[in-house]
Amino acid sequence: MSFLSLTDADREAMLATVGVSSIEELFRDIPEGVRYGRELDVAPALTEAELQRHLEELAGRNVVDEVCFLGAGIYDHYVPAVVDAVLQRGELLTAYTPYQPEMSQGILQAIFEYQTAICELTGMDVSNASGYDGTTVAADACYVAKHATGRTKIVVTEATNPQVRQVVKTYAPGFGLEIVEVPHEGGATDPDRVREAATDAAAVIFQQPNFFGILESAPDIAAAGEEAGAMAIAHVDLVSLGVLEAPGAYGCALAIGEGQSAGNPMSYGGPHYGFLAARNEYIRRLPGRIVGETVDAAGERGYVLTLQTREQHIRREKATSNITTNQTLLALAGLVHLSLLGPQGLREVGETCMALAGYAKERLADAGLELVFPEKATFKEFAVRTGRNARDALAASRARGVYAGYPLGRDYAGLDDALLVAVTEKRTVEEVDRLVEALSRG
Amino acid sequence: MKLIYEKSQSGRRGLGVPKPELPVPEVPEELARKRAPRLPELSEPEVLRHFTELSTRNFGIDTGFYPLGSCTMKYNPRVNERLASLPGFAGLHPLVEDDAAQGALELEWHLQEILREVTGLDAVSLQPAAGSQGELTGLMLFHAYFADRGEDAQRRKIVIPDTAHGTNPASVTMAGYELTPVKTDTRGNIDVEDLRGKVDEHTAGLMLTNPSTLGLFDENIEEIRDIFHGAGALMYYDGANLNAVCGISRPGDMGFDVVHINLHKTFSQPHGGGGPGGGPIAVRKILEPYVPVPVVVKEGAGFRLEYDRPKTIGKVRAFSGPFGVFVRSYAFIRAYGPALREMSEVAVLNANYLLARLKAAYDLPFDRLCMHEFVLSARLLKREHGVTALDVAKRLMDYGFHPPTIYFPLIVPEALMIEPTETEAKETLDAFADALLAIVREAAESPELLHEAPHHRPVRRLDEVRAAKNPIVRYRFEEHPAEHGAGDRQLEAQKGA
Numbered sequence: 031m032s033f034l035s036l037t038d039a040d041r042e043a044m045l046a047t048v049g050v051s052s053i054e055e056l057f058r059d060i061p062e063g064v065r066y067g068r069e070l071d072v073a074p075a076l077t078e079a080e081l082q083r084h085l086e087e088l089a090g091r092n093v094v095d096e097v098c099f100l101g102a103g104i105y106d107h108y109v110p111a112v113v114d115a116v117l118q119r120g121e122l123l124t125a126y127t128p129y130q131p132e133m134s135q136g137i138l139q140a141i142f143e144y145q146t147a148i149c150e151l152t153g154m155d156v157s158n159a160s161g162y163d164g165t166t167v168a169a170d171a172c173y174v175a176k177h178a179t180g181r182t183k184i185v186v187t188e189a190t191n192p193q194v195r196q197v198v199k200t201y202a203p204g205f206g207l208e209i210v211e212v213p214h215e216g217g218a219t220d221p222d223r224v225r226e227a228a229t230d231a232a233a234v235i236f237q238q239p240n241f242f243g244i245l246e247s248a249p250d251i252a253a254a255g256e257e258a259g260a261m262a263i264a265h266v267d268l269v270s271l272g273v274l275e276a277p278g279a280y281g282c283a284l285a286i287g288e289g290q291s292a293g294n295p296m297s298y299g300g301p302h303y304g305f306l307a308a309r310n311e312y313i314r315r316l317p318g319r320i321v322g323e324t325v326d327a328a329g330e331r332g333y334v335l336t337l338q339t340r341e342q343h344i345r346r347e348k349a350t351s352n353i354t355t356n357q358t359l360l361a362l363a364g365l366v367h368l369s370l371l372g373p374q375g376l377r378e379v380g381e382t383c384m385a386l387a388g389y390a391k392e393r394l395a396d397a398g399l400e401l402v403f404p405e406k407a408t409f410k411e412f413a414v415r416t417g418r419n420a421r422d423a424l425a426a427s428r429a430r431g432v433y434a435g436y437p438l439g440r441d442y443a444g445l446d447d448a449l450l451v452a453v454t455e456k457r458t459v460e461e462v463d464r465l466v467e468a469l470s471r472g
Numbered sequence: 473m474k475l476i477y478e479k480s481q482s483g484r485r486g487l488g489v490p491k492p493e494l495p496v497p498e499v500p501e502e503l504a505r506k507r508a509p510r511l512p513e514l515s516e517p518e519v520l521r522h523f524t525e526l527s528t529r530n531f532g533i534d535t536g537f538y539p540l541g542s543c544t545m546k547y548n549p550r551v552n553e554r555l556a557s558l559p560g561f562a563g564l565h566p567l568v569e570d571d572a573a574q575g576a577l578e579l580e581w582h583l584q585e586i587l588r589e590v591t592g593l594d595a596v597s598l599q600p601a602a603g604s605q606g607e608l609t610g611l612m613l614f615h616a617y618f619a620d621r622g623e624d625a626q627r628r629k630i631v632i633p634d635t636a637h638g639t640n641p642a643s644v645t646m647a648g649y650e651l652t653p654v655k656t657d658t659r660g661n662i663d664v665e666d667l668r669g670k671v672d673e674h675t676a677g678l679m680l681t682n683p684s685t686l687g688l689f690d691e692n693i694e695e696i697r698d699i700f701h702g703a704g705a706l707m708y709y710d711g712a713n714l715n716a717v718c719g720i721s722r723p724g725d726m727g728f729d730v731v732h733i734n735l736h737k738t739f740s741q742p743h744g745g746g747g748p749g750g751g752p753i754a755v756r757k758i759l760e761p762y763v764p765v766p767v768v769v770k771e772g773a774g775f776r777l778e779y780d781r782p783k784t785i786g787k788v789r790a791f792s793g794p795f796g797v798f799v800r801s802y803a804f805i806r807a808y809g810p811a812l813r814e815m816s817e818v819a820v821l822n823a824n825y826l827l828a829r830l831k832a833a834y835d836l837p838f839d840r841l842c843m844h845e846f847v848l849s850a851r852l853l854k855r856e857h858g859v860t861a862l863d864v865a866k867r868l869m870d871y872g873f874h875p876p877t878i879y880f881p882l883i884v885p886e887a888l889m890i891e892p893t894e895t896e897a898k899e900t901l902d903a904f905a906d907a908l909l910a911i912v913r914e915a916a917e918s919p920e921l922l923h924e925a926p927h928h929r930p931v932r933r934l935d936e937v938r939a940a941k942n943p944i945v946r947y948r949f950e951e952h953p954a955e956h957g958a959g960d961r962q963l964e965a966q967k968g969a
Contacts, residue, residue, distance in 0.1 A: 031807075031808065031811055031814060031815075033546075033547050033549060033807070033808075033815075033894075033895055034814070034815070034818055034894055034895060035895060035896060035897035035898075035900075036818060036821070036822075036897070036898060040897075040898040041821065043898070044821055044822075044824075044825040044898060045821070047825055047828045047829065048821075048824045048825055048827075048828045048841075049828065050824075050841070053817045053820075053821060056817075056820050056821060056824055056841055057689075057720055057721075057820070058841065059688070059689045059691055059840065059841060060689050060717075060720065060721050061691065061693060061694055063694055064693060064694065064721050064722075064725050064726045064727075065720065065721055066592070066719060066720060066721055066722050066725065069719070069810045069813070070589055070590065070718070070719040070810045070812055070813060071589050071810075072586055072589060072590075072805065072808075072809055072810050072812065073806065073809060074809045074810070075806070075807060075808055075809030075810075075811055076806050076807060076809070078549075078551050078807070081551060081555070081803055081806055081807055082551065082554070082555065084806065085555040085558065085579075085799070085803060086558060086560075087575075088560075088575035088576070088578060088579050089555075089558040089559070089560025089561050089575055090560055090575065091560070091574045091575030091578070092560040092561065092564045092572060092573050092574065092575040092576050093568065093571075093572035093573075094559055094560055094563040094564055096572075098565060100565045100567055100568065102567055103567075103790065104565060104566055104567070106563075106565065110486075110487055112486070112516060112519055112520050112523075114557070115520060116520070116523040116524075116527075118553060119523070119524065119527035120532050120533070120534025120535065121527040121528065121530040121531060121532045121534065121535055122523075122526070122527050122530055122532065122744070122745055123532060123534070123548070123553075123742045123744060123745075124532030124533035124534045124535075124538075124545075124548050124742050124743065125530055125531060125532040125533075125538075125743060125744075125745045126538075126540060126543050126545060126743035126745070126746065127543075127743070127745070127746040128745065128746070129540070129877070130865065130866075130869070130874065130875050131931075131934045131936075132866065132869055132926050132929040132930075132931055132932075132933065132934060133530070133531040133869055133874055133875070133929065134530055134531065134745075135473075135526075135529040135530065135929075135930055135931055136526035136527050136528065136529040136530030137526070137530050137745035137746070139473065139475065139526055139529070140523070140526050140745070141745075141746075142475070142945075142946070142947070143475060143476050143477070143947070145945055145946050146475075146477065146946040146947040147509075147511060149946045150509040150510050150511060151509045151511075155945075155946070156943075156945050156946065157945075157946070159746060160746075160747070162601035162602065162605065162789055163601065163789055163790050164790065165787070165789055165790045166601065166605070166788070166789055173646070193787060193790045193791075196786055196787040197786070197787050197788060197789065197790070199786055200612070200764070200785055200786030200787055200788055201646075201788075203612075203615065203648065204608070204611070204612065204615070204646055204647040204648040205646065205648070206648060245499070245500065245503050247502075247503075248503060249502060249503075271505070271509065272505065272508075272509070273499055273504065273505055274499065274503060274504070274505055275502075275503055275504060275505050275506065276505065276509070279506065279507075288790075295557075295562040295563060296562070296563065296564060296565045296566065297556075297561060297562050297564065297795055297796045298561065298564045298565075298566045298573065298576045298791070298792075298795035298796075299566030299790060299791030299792060299793070299794070299795055300566075300601070300748070300789075300790070300791065300793065300794035300795055300796060300797070301601075301747075301748035301750075301794035301795075301796050301797055302794075313943060313945070319746060320943075320945055321945065322939040322940070322943050322944055322945050323939065323944040323945075324934055324935045324936065324938045324939035324944075325934070325935055325938065326931040326932040326933060326934050326935070327924070327932035327933045327934075327935075328932045330931060330932070332931040332934045333934075334934050334935075334936045334939045335936075336936070336939040336940050336943055336945070337940055337943060338940070339940070341638070342604070342637075342638035342639050342641070342642035343637075343638040343639075343880070344638070345638070345642075346638045346641040346642060347641035347642060347644060347645045347651050348645070349638065349641075349642040349645070351642065351646070352604040352605075352607065352608060352639045352642035352643040352646055353602070353604055353605075354602065354603070354604050354637075354639055355602040355603065355604070355734075355736060355743075355746065355747045355748070355749035356602075356746050356747040356748075357601075357744075357746075357747045357748050358744050358745040358746030358747050359742070359744025359745060359746075359747065359748060360744070360747075360748060362744075362745065366519065366523060368511050369476055369486065369511065369512045369514060369519050369522075370485075370486035370487040370514075370516060370519050371485070371486070371487055371489075371511065372480075372484070372485045372486065372511050372512060372513040372514070373508040373509055373510070373511045373513070374485055374508075374513075375485055375486075375487050375488075375489055376509070376511060377505075377508070378489035378491065379489050381491075381496045382489055382490055382491060382492065384496055384497050384499075385492055385494040385495065385496045385497070386492060386494065388494070388495070388496075388497040389492075389494050407497070407498075407499070407500055407503075424569070428572075433565070433568065433572075436567055455489055455490055456490075458490075458492070459492050459494070
């Protein structure tokens with residue numbers, strides 16, 4: 031086995047130093063009754079070349095050559111080559127959590143820079159070093175809100191990503207929280223309905239742009255929540271924040287979201303990263319790692335994990351969360367991508383998504399397809415009626431080499447004929463034309 | 473070293489964006505961005521050079537020995553990175569219809585089968601994103617199981633030994649349970665007498681790491697199992713230390729009902745400076761109805777994601793789990809095959825060898841053979857020379873090693889928790905032991921050398937108290953006008969040239 035470094039002679043010498051006669055003897059503390067007497071039933075070992083062939087064969091059975099208009103939370107954005115180059119630096123890739131800051135200034139500074147980028151994009155004061163994904167940070171946010179307000183109800187808009195809502199509902203009983211959903215009206219959320227629901231609520235969670243791609247009246251929703259004494263929590267798309275207002279600018283207490291759009295391939299759903307940022311008053315309630323600036327013994331600037339008394343390894347059952355391993359490497363990918371884009375590039379990505387999505391809406395309407403929510407402004411996604419069961423329309427489009435979108439009937443009653451179509455900056459005018467042809471001719 | 477924001481020059485950029493000749497729809501005024509985010513502005517080579525410089529100020533397994541106890545810092549095979557980035561994996565959207573993801577689903581199914589075999593349990597959910605999320609998911613399954621039996625209101629307590637990782641009690645609170653702590657006996661096992669008085673009809677279950685965080689296998693595990701199962705309670709196995717026992721002893725055979733597997737530890741996902749990880753759980757048949765959805769099932773020659781599980785607790789994360797982690801761990805396991813047992817054997821041999829070389833010079837709180845890791849104490853160094861575990865850790869850096877985990881587990885004063893893993897050569901272990909022995913001599917001869925360590929890192933010892941007292945957690949652009957002013961002037965000068 032080439033990952034092991036001991037020779038037979040090494041093993042003999044080491045056993046002698048330990049004072050035992052065999053490897054078997056090292057395990058003498060394990061009671062006989064719980065030992066495993068057989069060989070593990072695992073397929074025989076493969077060499078590296080065989081492994082490469084086997085995994086290539088498996089990868090080859092996935093279909094990735096259809097033009098991708100599928101989004102619904104994970105998007106086919108471009109990932110620049112420099113991201114890969116940085117992520118393959120072994121000093122970063124194969125390190126762990128920077129418990130020993132003098133060995134880990136590289137990753138600590140990178141996290142500090144990431145936190146800064148997230149704060150800039152969301153308009154918040156403090157960001158943690160990442161959460162697992164865009165769903166679990168919503169559950170984290172509920173825990174923060176419960177303890178910050180002492181209230182036990184969470185309001186979530188129905189136009190928030192269904193998986194986010196499902197995860198929040200799974201966590202809620204343990205947290206002692208009740209979840210109340212506010213239905214959408216014509217694809218968007220009515221701030222008045224939020225105001226009614228938010229009485230005695232710890233938080234109002236909404237998505238901007240929402241699951242249908244529609245631009246919510248986010249400042250009004252946030253205000254409706256805050257008026258009722260509930261924390262406004264915006265679930266946002268990093269890629270939209272070059273053109274859309276920062277949640278901090280319209281009064282949100284927390285901003286959360288799925289970071290995959292910045293720096294990460296779709297990879298069948300992970301690993302990606304969730305981001306969680308807050309106004310300064312919540313800093314000591316946040317879950318997860320936070321990096322802070324300090325000085326060394328010579329007075330030089332440096333970085334350390336900080337406010338660790340929030341965390342499980344110090345506070346145990348009174349911690350703000352149980353999180354340990356997070357998604358630092360994927361957050362680093364996001365930072366590298368955002369650093370390459372800069373403010374202008376980020377704005378342009380947003381504008382190109384909007385331009386292509388706008389073109390797609392127009393062409394589909396011209397071709398006789400009906401938009402589900404035609405009056406609403408959208409970002410990079412929109413819902414379209416296919417004139418038949420959306421899964422049949424999808425199958426027909428795939429036969430033409432186009433993966434046309436996400437069947438909304440999976441999550442919403444009355445939308446069995448609708449597809450949610452996502453258009454990123456990777457798509458071209460020609461590909462949008464193919465989408466229109468695939469959906470209109472079927 | 474400068475922050476990337478301090479290298480920024482207005483007007484530079486590192487990536488072009490396609491601009492189709494189409495009108496850009498207007499964003500309604502009240503929803504449009506008013507002030508551009510101050511992201512850095514650098515050219516592509518400058519960005520690459522910045523992060524390369526950061527990497528030179530970091531230490532990973534690829535750099536050298538990293539015996540961080542409890543974290544299983546083993547070699548991460550490079551081929552796994554290549555495999556995870558195959559276009560058929562990296563380019564696959566998680567919401568495609570199952571027919572478009574047959575290769576991915578087959579890989580997930582095989583991984584489920586392997587984890588069933590390694591743990592000795594009946595069903596697997598790959599969904600949890602890390603070990604601590606696996607713990608929380610397991611406790612949610614406890615609730616669901618007892619709720620079905622009408623016992624959830626009655627069974628509120630989870631028993632946890634005082635050696636446990638902090639994640640265990642934190643998970644108990646997040647799951648809405650109450651903590652019942654139990655002591656450790658003089659051999660480093662759970663104190664069975666203390667335990668007997670604490671397990672009754674109000675107990676939902678036990679959370680146990682075995683081998684424990686002391687690196688010791690609990691010799692009374694069968695008795696412990698009988699106590700819990702006898703009281704109708706369940707048992708959760710924290711798989712943090714599974715690297716010690718693959719193919720040697722299986723948690724299911726020890727009596728555990730739920731296990732999480734840290735794929736980033738035992739099965740070698742690179743730790744990435746803090747993550748990602750993977751924390752699949754394996755469960756006994758009685759808990760299978762409650763596991764998160766979707767579950768990968770085999771049907772004829774094909775595979776599909778099954779959502780129709782009426783008793784499921786729901787979802788703890790998006791999609792079926794962190795797929796790229798599964799690719800790496802599956803590849804790692806296939807590279808070993810049944811020799812996973814040898815992996816654990818060598819991990820345990822390496823740890824015992826280091827322990828044998830060091831136990832005369834440091835204090836050993838429990839004098840037994842260890843499993844894959846062991847805990848020494850620097851309390852004698854502290855008493856005799858005023859040198860702490862922290863000083864020892866910082867001085868190890870000067871010898872070119874990443875320090876072990878320190879001050880954990882909490883029951884050992886001045887703890888040094890050392891986990892060499894199976895991948896290290898004897899020469900490396902010897903050099904590390906020599907360094908720790910040299911440090912004992914230095915503690916007697918020149919303790920100030922240790923108090924002031926490290927001496928050869930890019931920074932000296934960092935002031936963590938100051939960071940927490942006045943937290944600066946993002947770059948404060950407003951407090952650094954000088955740098956930005958200088959940047960602007962420099963840009964003007966370049967224009968002139």
